[in-house]
Amino acid sequence: MITPDPRTACPSGGTPGIAQVESDDGLDLRVGQPAPALLPTDLVARHQAVALDRYGPAALAYGANAGPLPAREALAAWTAGAEDGHWTARDVFVTAGASHALALLCEELGTPDARVLVQRASYSVALDLFRRHRLRPLPVGADDCVPTAAELTASVRAARRAGERIAFAYLQPTFHNPTGRTWTTAQRQAVVEACADLGVTVVEDDPYREVHFGDRPPPSLAALGPLGPVIGVRTLSKVLAPGLRVGCVVGGAALRARLERAPLFASGGGMAHIGALTAASLLASPAFPAHLRHLRVAYRERRDALLGALAPAAGAGARWERPDGGFFVWLRLGGGVLADTVEKLSVRYGAQVLHGAPCRARLGDGRQAVRVSYSMHPVPALTTAGQALARAVTEASGRNPSR
Ligand SMILES: Cc1ncc(COP(=O)(O)O)c(C=O)c1O
Known part of the structure; x- marks a missing residue:
């Protein structure tokens, strides 16, 4: 066994019991989290101070159910700009990251034992989350990452013939976890059209779009399809900091209103209030x-x-x-x-x-x-x-x- 070289080890999160992945585990390549050294502590500190200064006690009150309006505006502008989309704050519901958004969508769109269409390889924790909500992943297509329209159609028809309900299709067309692949525009259009024809809601998870090493990726599925039938799940976890717990559902005004009325938010208000206000200031700054x-x-x-x-x-x-x-x-x-x-x-x-x-x-x-x-x-x-x-x-x- 090689002893990890302390000079090349992953810096620990500091005090034990604070971060999910605490210490250097040697050369652990299992975890897909942002590098500690790339988490912008100064930026977050500065913009949280701006939020507290600007909104005073309202920044520490229960937040608006759908997330504070400045955050919904900033998230709408950022995502629409990065994806070639045309949505606004009214289409956006702020969540505590993508995982929270996915859990909410399981509750909203799922029924016990319904199927979730997934890429043959998929985000392992999302698969667990679906099962936990009594939804059954249904892998589609021959390829690990890209299902074709014909394969989607055949799978949906076969499932429906067997009396199964399809809750939604969960897809990651950009820098896919785990394969790293990105669909072409034509592949995206084909899937959006096939799902529209089949009456299957698309849930697109797109956390890595902004971490591109060359040209920017093609338009998102949310940008190609009407919102509602296509729902975007977005997060700041990979591009700012997972500890902020800020993400959103970009799913149109009707879905936003539906989520807003859920008892969870009536009871607790928006789930990432101060983080979302911090993000609103940060996203609008040239530092982002x-x-x-x-x-x-x-x-x-x-x-x-x-x-x-x-x-x-x-x-x-x-x-x-x-x-x-x-x-x-x-x-x-x-x-x-x-x-x-x-x-x-x-x-x-x-x-x-x-x-x-x-x-x-x-x-x-x-x-x-x-x-x-x-x-x-x-x-x-x-x-x-x-x-x-x-x-x-x-x-x-x-x-x-x-x-
Ligand atoms: C595809 C995918 N979706 C969602 C997440 C989790 O995002 P969040 O931190 O916003 O809950 C990850 C993180 O690994 C991911 O890879």
């Missing part, structure tokens, strides 16, 4: 686009470091795509190599990777893939971790890595 530019450079360097170090794994039959944004690389293992073996050998050499199985909607799938995140560690650590993983893959394939 500057921060995004900084993130893109930093995450791009991290991606390059990991992929550079992984290169020898190709000789052992592993395949991966170079993501143009986001936090993840999906490593498909060749020649009968199992994720179980790679997982164990990686630990022996000092790195940790996420087994492919939880990222697959169908039980038993994902035995020959692992997800690797390059977001949390600095470049030297990623180089060491990538080398450890490449060594593990090579050894698992029986090709005796040089020692």
